Amino acid sequence: QFSNDNSTWSTAETYSTNKTWTLSTGDGTKTVYVKFKDNVWNWTTTTISDSIILDTTPLTVSSTSPSNSATSVAINTSVTATFSENMDASTITTSTFTISNGDSVSGTVTYSDTTATFTPSENLSYNTTYTATITTGVKDSAGNAMTSDYSWSFTTLPLTPPPPPE
Numbered sequence: 001q002f003s004n005d006n007s008t009w010s011t012a013e014t015y016s017t018n019k020t021w022t023l024s025t026g027d028g029t030k031t032v033y034v035k036f037k038d039n040v041w042n043w044t045t046t047t048i049s050d051s052i053i054l055d056t057t058p059l060t061v062s063s064t065s066p067s068n069s070a071t072s073v074a075i076n077t078s079v080t081a082t083f084s085e086n087m088d089a090s091t092i093t094t095s096t097f098t099i100s101n102g103d104s105v106s107g108t109v110t111y112s113d114t115t116a117t118f119t120p121s122e123n124l125s126y127n128t129t130y131t132a133t134i135t136t137g138v139k140d141s142a143g144n145a146m147t148s149d150y151s152w153s154f155t156t157l158p159l160t161p162p163p164p165p166e
Contacts, residue, residue, distance in 0.1 A: 003033040006047060012037070023054060030054050055142035060084045061134055061150045062114075068152035075123040075156050079132050082115045088139045092116045096137040101130045126159035 001009040004024045015036070023030045031051040036044050063082045066073045079099055089111045097118050099105040107120040116134070124130060133151040 001035050004031070006031075006033045006049070009035070027054050027057055053142075055085075055140070055144065057085075058144050058147045059087070059138070059140040060146065064132065064152050066154040068154070070154040072158070073124075073154045073156050075126060077124070077156075078120070079118045079130075079154075080115050081132070081134050081150070083138075083140070084114075086114060086141045087111060087116070088141055088143070091137060091139045093137075094118075096135045098133050098135075099130055100133070101125065101128050105130070124156050126156055129153055129155045 001012050002019065002021055003009045021032060023032070029051055030053075031049050033047050033049045035047045038044055060083070061081050062084045065080045066077065081097065092109055092111045094107065094109050097109045097116055099107065099118055099120065101124075105120050105124070106122075107118050110117050110119070116138075118132065131151055131153045133149055134146065135149050136145045136147070139145050
């Protein structure tokens with residue numbers, strides 16, 4: 001017999017090494033309980049259980065730096081995206097986290113805790129609007145992808161001319 005709550009049990013059935021079972025609704029810890037009959041058809045006194053953490057919630061970007069529409073951003077800045085939950089680090093790459101001003105910006109991507117960081121290989125250009133994009137190719141640790149690409153833009157510092165000679 002099987003149960004989601006160790007109280008309400010399914011109908012007894014013939015032993016099988018595989019079983020399809022519907023978990024209780026919603027995300028979170030799910031425990032399935034099972035009990036068996038012994039070889040003279042008495043219920044065993046031990047209930048066996050196993051738990052999983054069910055996560056079907058798509059991840060989101062919860063914050064960025066620079067923020068969307070930021071101006072006067074330093075040309076030597078790294079760009080970060082913080083996610084709503086832990087990520088599968090192998091999915092956060094220069095293919096899934098990009099920076100562009102019409103042309104792709106080359107760089108490297110690192111990930112720590114819930115934050116991905118894009119570090120450009122060279123300084124960004126002055127007085128230029130850049131768009132950062134996180135694609136649906138990124139996944140959380142449960143394998144859930146974002147439901148759509150996430151993009152934001154920022155503009156770097158204007159080029160300040162040097163002071164006139166004295």
